Amino acid sequence: MGIILFDGVCNLCNNSVRFIIQRDPMREFKFASLQSEAGRRFSEQYDIPDSVDSLVLIKDGKGYLESTAALRIASRLKWPWKMCRVFLMIPKPLRDLLYRWIAANRYKWFGRNDSCMIPSKENKDRFL
Numbered sequence: 001m002g003i004i005l006f007d008g009v010c011n012l013c014n015n016s017v018r019f020i021i022q023r024d025p026m027r028e029f030k031f032a033s034l035q036s037e038a039g040r041r042f043s044e045q046y047d048i049p050d051s052v053d054s055l056v057l058i059k060d061g062k063g064y065l066e067s068t069a070a071l072r073i074a075s076r077l078k079w080p081w082k083m084c085r086v087f088l089m090i091p092k093p094l095r096d097l098l099y100r101w102i103a104a105n106r107y108k109w110f111g112r113n114d115s116c117m118i119p120s121k122e123n124k125d126r127f128l
Helices: 011-022 037-045 066-074 081-089 092-110 121-126
Strands: 002-006 029-033 055-059 062-065
Touching: 002 011, 002 037, 002 066, 011 029, 011 092, 029 037, 029 121, 037 055, 055 066, 062 066, 066 081, 066 092
Parallel strands: 002 029
Antiparallel strands: 002 055, 055 062
16 A cells, blocks of 8 residues: 655645546555645655655655656556556656656646645545
8 A cells, every 4th residue: 555645735736636546446545635744744754855745655665756656656546547657767857857847836737725625425534
């Protein structure tokens, strides 16, 4: 099982969580916003830098950041998203350059909420 930490006030991040839930029939992932108590606890436990404010994957005792987190998550989803694993062959600095550009503009392009998303009843158990 993996734990995904996400920016709970970011519309892109919230929509990404919904996207993942819909394509994760084996329920491999649990979620916590970075702003939540659980998110802060996991960030501290896995030495996630305070500057990280978008997406983190915690799996197999390790924290993955930026494009590596996104691609590792996608590789565990239903077909065709599993194919995203091939992009891990692109050098990390290049992948992260694109990731950081999107992350830096996510509020401008997708907006933000004043509070974290509320999970549905059927998915409440997936949120920490």
